[in-house]
Amino acid sequence: MDIKGIRTEDRALLDVLKSAIVALEEGEALGAAEKVVAAGIDAKLALRYAIAEAAAIVGAKFDCGEYFLPQLVISGDLMDAVSKILEKNIPQADVEKKKIIVIGTVQADVHSVGKNLVATMLKSGGFQVVDLGVDVASASFIEKAKDLNADMIALSSLLTTTMPYQREVIDDLASMGIRDRFKVLIGGGPVTEEYAGKIGADGYGRDAIDAVEVAKKLLAVE
Amino acid sequence: MLTLLEIAERTQTGEKIEDKKWDKMFYENITRLVKKYGIIVPSEHRFINMDDDLAERAFQAALEFLETTGIYCLTTRRRVALTREEILTAIREAPAEILMGDGRDRRVWKQRKIEGREKLNVCPGHHTPFSEDLAGLVVHNFAQIPRTDFIEGFNFTHIEGREIMGPPMEVYASRRQVNWMREGVRKAGRPGLAIVYYPINTRAEDLIGVMDPENGLRRTDGILLSLLPDLKMEQDMLSAAIVYEEYGSFKLSGSFAIIGGFCGGIDGAIIEGIAKPIAAMIAYRDYINYTGVEHVHMLNGRQILVPHVNWARSVVNQALNRYSHTICMRWVIPTSGPGTDLCLWEGAMQAVEAPLNGMNLYAPRHCRTTMNHGQTPVEAEWMIEVSDAVIEQGLDREAGNELLGRIATQFENKQPCAGHDIGECYDLIHHQPRKEYAAIYHTVKKELREMGLKALS
Numbered sequence: 038m039d040i041k042g043i044r045t046e047d048r049a050l051l052d053v054l055k056s057a058i059v060a061l062e063e064g065e066a067l068g069a070a071e072k073v074v075a076a077g078i079d080a081k082l083a084l085r086y087a088i089a090e091a092a093a094i095v096g097a098k099f100d101c102g103e104y105f106l107p108q109l110v111i112s113g114d115l116m117d118a119v120s121k122i123l124e125k126n127i128p129q130a131d132v133e134k135k136k137i138i139v140i141g142t143v144q145a146d147v148h149s150v151g152k153n154l155v156a157t158m159l160k161s162g163g164f165q166v167v168d169l170g171v172d173v174a175s176a177s178f179i180e181k182a183k184d185l186n187a188d189m190i191a192l193s194s195l196l197t198t199t200m201p202y203q204r205e206v207i208d209d210l211a212s213m214g215i216r217d218r219f220k221v222l223i224g225g226g227p228v229t230e231e232y233a234g235k236i237g238a239d240g241y242g243r244d245a246i247d248a249v250e251v252a253k254k255l256l257a258v259e
Numbered sequence: 260m261l262t263l264l265e266i267a268e269r270t271q272t273g274e275k276i277e278d279k280k281w282d283k284m285f286y287e288n289i290t291r292l293v294k295k296y297g298i299i300v301p302s303e304h305r306f307i308n309m310d311d312d313l314a315e316r317a318f319q320a321a322l323e324f325l326e327t328t329g330i331y332c333l334t335t336r337r338r339v340a341l342t343r344e345e346i347l348t349a350i351r352e353a354p355a356e357i358l359m360g361d362g363r364d365r366r367v368w369k370q371r372k373i374e375g376r377e378k379l380n381v382c383p384g385h386h387t388p389f390s391e392d393l394a395g396l397v398v399h400n401f402a403q404i405p406r407t408d409f410i411e412g413f414n415f416t417h418i419e420g421r422e423i424m425g426p427p428m429e430v431y432a433s434r435r436q437v438n439w440m441r442e443g444v445r446k447a448g449r450p451g452l453a454i455v456y457y458p459i460n461t462r463a464e465d466l467i468g469v470m471d472p473e474n475g476l477r478r479t480d481g482i483l484l485s486l487l488p489d490l491k492m493e494q495d496m497l498s499a500a501i502v503y504e505e506y507g508s509f510k511l512s513g514s515f516a517i518i519g520g521f522c523g524g525i526d527g528a529i530i531e532g533i534a535k536p537i538a539a540m541i542a543y544r545d546y547i548n549y550t551g552v553e554h555v556h557m558l559n560g561r562q563i564l565v566p567h568v569n570w571a572r573s574v575v576n577q578a579l580n581r582y583s584h585t586i587c588m589r590w591v592i593p594t595s596g597p598g599t600d601l602c603l604w605e606g607a608m609q610a611v612e613a614p615l616n617g618m619n620l621y622a623p624r625h626c627r628t629t630m631n632h633g634q635t636p637v638e639a640e641w642m643i644e645v646s647d648a649v650i651e652q653g654l655d656r657e658a659g660n661e662l663l664g665r666i667a668t669q670f671e672n673k674q675p676c677a678g679h680d681i682g683e684c685y686d687l688i689h690h691q692p693r694k695e696y697a698a699i700y701h702t703v704k705k706e707l708r709e710m711g712l713k714a715l716s
Contacts, residue, residue, distance in 0.1 A: 099519075102518075102519075102524075102554070102556065102565060105518070105519045105520070105522075105523045105524055106519060106520050106521055106523075107282075107283075107286040107521055107523055108523075110282070110283075145460050145461075145462065146460075147333060147461060147487065147493060148487070149487070149488070149489075149491075150488050150489075150517055150520050150555075153282075153520075153521075154519070154520075154555065170278065171333070196414065196460065197388045197414040197415065197416055197630075198414055198416065198423050198424075198429060198432075198459050198460055199460070200416070201416075201422055201423070201424045202424075205424075226558075226627070226628075227388065227628065227629060229629055243559070244559040244561065
């Protein structure tokens with residue numbers, strides 16, 4: 038069903054839900070989600086309309102400097118909680134599976150700000166994001182990606198001397214014969230598109246906003 | 260001041276806390292204190308803060324923030340708690356001057372005064388990657404700048420034709436970095452000039468392996484031991500701080516706050532920006548700090564100027580200068596690369612700000628720096644000229660603010676431009692900009708003079 042085809046009062050309910058997420062009003066958002074379920078509104082439509090549009094608005098607010106990392110984290114958690122409520126009436130088999138991205142800062146690098154921004158923006162962008170933190174060894178990225186049957190591994194590096202550890206993950210995937218199983222996205226202060234091409238990464242994110250666009254493109258997410 | 264051994268113990272015994280919980284607490288505490296102390300971004304657009312009462316409130320907010328939040332040890336995931344008395348003692352006992360270098364190249368690096376009339380201390384370069392083939396020549400060029408008080412090292416990807424990867428190669432490369440630095444300053448006729456080791460990596464062996472009174476890091480040199488954003492420290496850095504404290508080298512930290520990170524917006528960044536250098540001083544004995552606030556969109560090179568960022572930087576530095584001994588530096592991170600007029604205009608803006616807010620000058624380099632594409636000596640020399648002119652002309656904060664408003668018009672409707680590799684816009688053999696960059700420099704200088712900085716000779 039299309040959003041245009043639903044009843045005015047249902048549309049109003051979804052707007053309340055969307056606004057509450059954007060305003061980071063947890064109680065109001067969870068309450069609105071329950072009302073959406075009680076009203077029998079198609080859950081998939083609600084997810085597509087309320088959550089996806091809220092995520093886009095939150096992203097735009099970050100882009101224009103109105104929202105920052107904490108707001109992204111809060112909205113991401115809130116979207117998760119709302120999704121769980123909306124999905125409870127959908128048979129498990131019908132729940133739209135989110136693309137999974139395993140992210141972290143590579144081995145020997147403890148810088149986290151850029152990686153945190155990318156992780157939260159990806160989450161807001163509709164991905165399931167598993168953040169392994171900083172100073173993550175190649176084996177840990179690969180093991181987690183295999184365990185979760187992830188779609189993408191995202192590697193951050195802020196130091197010139199830790200950039201080779203991005204390549205190491207790609208090389209390790211290749212030597213294990215599983216390079217094609219995961220898309221690899223790289224980024225970080227000294228990293229360039231040229232470097233991404235050189236080491237055989239699938240994509241390069243110049244910043245958090247760009248990274249979401251590239252991830253969506255690589256994983257064919259609308 | 261708390262001993263580093265005491266800090267080390269607290270990293271082992273402090274409250275255990277997960278990263279996510281720390282980040283949440285960090286944001287909640289800052290948000291609460293922004294409200295409590297009335298840290299409000301003015302509606303009027305200013306570059307330099309004139310509200311001394313606000314600077315004092317911001318400092319008090321930062322004290323309470325440190326007292327209620329502490330420092331987070333990433334290695335052990337424990338909170339290093341600090342009492343108010345411990346923080347105040349550290350602030351009181353910290354030196355406002357650092358001696359560095361040796362013999363005739365000995366320098367005193369000082370805390371500046373707001374609208375101070377003494378010429379600024381200068382670190383003209385590096386903290387940006389250069390390739391092995393250019394290393395010695397680049398250091399030589401920067402060391403030739405007469406006003407250089409110390410010079411910092413740099414990163415690189417290859418050593419003797421091999422890609423640097425893993426601790427042994429990092430240690431080897433670290434030692435070569437300081438060897439090149441020593442050799443470069445010697446060739447420039449300044450053998451005693453202080454050099455600062457730029458960590459190839461933050462492992463303890465990399466940090467400590469460069470100590471060498473003959474050809475490496477001397478007791479009169481320094482090391483960059485930066486506290487991470489969101490008041491996070493590491494045990495490897497602390498280990499190095501302990502060793503260098505006994506060895507005698509000075510230490511410095513990158514202590515600005517990032518607007519857009521867990522501190523939230525500009526108001527929260529002001530509090531973190533004041534708290535962080537104090538925390539760095541307590542955790543690692545970093546007495547020299549590059550301070551202020553930066554915006555994540557500026558660090559990414561998405562926007563040249565973000566409203567109120569310069570003002571927030573001004574509040575932070577004024578507060579630190581007025582209420583602590585923190586020796587502040589302005590790390591200039593232009594969004595445009597070397598060889599461009601925008602890069603020089605961005606440098607000019609911050610060289611006007613620095614003496615008015617009480618900051619020294621530190622290693623200007625492009626925000627998206629890549630190999631051999633971060634800086635040339637021109638940017639540093641230009642900033643020295645501009646800051647000297649501000650001092651000579653006797654500009655005060657109000658006049659400086661007006662001048663900055665005129666400079667800001669240069670950025671209207673412009674996007675950052677990438678610029679050039681050092682070899683393309685600078686002649687490293689003859690220590691001078693190439694013709695095109697020299698012409699840009701003269702044009703920008705003429706226009707800045709016409710804007711009102713008449714003392715620019």
